[in-house]
Amino acid sequence: MPTRARQTVQQLTTTEAAVLALLAIEGERSGYDLLKLVEQAIAHVWSPARSGLYAVLPRLVAGGHASRRAVSQSTRPDKQLYRITRNGRVSLEAWLETVEPGARETFFLKLFVGKLTTPDVLLEHVAQFTADTEARLEGLRAIEPTNTDRDHDWFHRHLLLYGIERAEHDLAWAARVGRALRRGPR
Numbered sequence: 001m002p003t004r005a006r007q008t009v010q011q012l013t014t015t016e017a018a019v020l021a022l023l024a025i026e027g028e029r030s031g032y033d034l035l036k037l038v039e040q041a042i043a044h045v046w047s048p049a050r051s052g053l054y055a056v057l058p059r060l061v062a063g064g065h066a067s068r069r070a071v072s073q074s075t076r077p078d079k080q081l082y083r084i085t086r087n088g089r090v091s092l093e094a095w096l097e098t099v100e101p102g103a104r105e106t107f108f109l110k111l112f113v114g115k116l117t118t119p120d121v122l123l124e125h126v127a128q129f130t131a132d133t134e135a136r137l138e139g140l141r142a143i144e145p146t147n148t149d150r151d152h153d154w155f156h157r158h159l160l161l162y163g164i165e166r167a168e169h170d171l172a173w174a175a176r177v178g179r180a181l182r183r184g185p186r
Helices: 014-026 031-042 050-062 086-097 104-112 119-146 151-183
Strands: 066-071 079-084
Touching: 014 031, 014 050, 014 066, 014 079, 014 086, 014 104, 031 050, 031 079, 050 066, 050 079, 079 086, 104 119, 119 151
Parallel strands: none
Antiparallel strands: 066 079
C-alpha cells in the first residue's frame, strides 16, 4: 500500500498568522500598508507593536510563508512588497483550524478573518470559547457565596459581579454568533 509523505506545517505565532491573513485578504502589501490596514480594520481585535509587525515580515519570507519584491521609487528607498505564498496559505489554514483552549484573543482574530475558513471550523472555535467562558463563569459563581460584601470584600464584589456579567454577556454573544454561522451570511 503506497504511503504519502506528510507535509510538515510550521506552527505560526499569532502575529505571523495575522499578517498572513491580511496578505491573503488584501493581496500584496508593504509593511507600511499592513500597519495602516491594522489601524483601519483589525486593531480592535489584534494590534501588534509596529516593530513586531516589521520584524515578522523577514521571518515569513525566510520561512517560505511570504515572498518579497522590491519596487523602485524615485525619491525614496525601494519599497518592499510582500505576498503570501502557497506554503503560507497551508500554514495559515492549519492555524485557522487549530482550536486553542483559553486563547480568547486568538479566537477573536480567527473569527475576524473567518472568511478564510469554513463555518464548521469557526463553530468549533465558538464551542471552545463557550466552554472556556462557562468554566470561567462557574469559577466566579463559586466565589460569589464566599464574598461577605464587607471590608475588602465590598470592593472585590464590584469586580466579581463585573466578571459574572461579562461572562454571561459573552455566552449570549457566542450563542448569537453560533446561530449566525449555522445560518450563513444574509
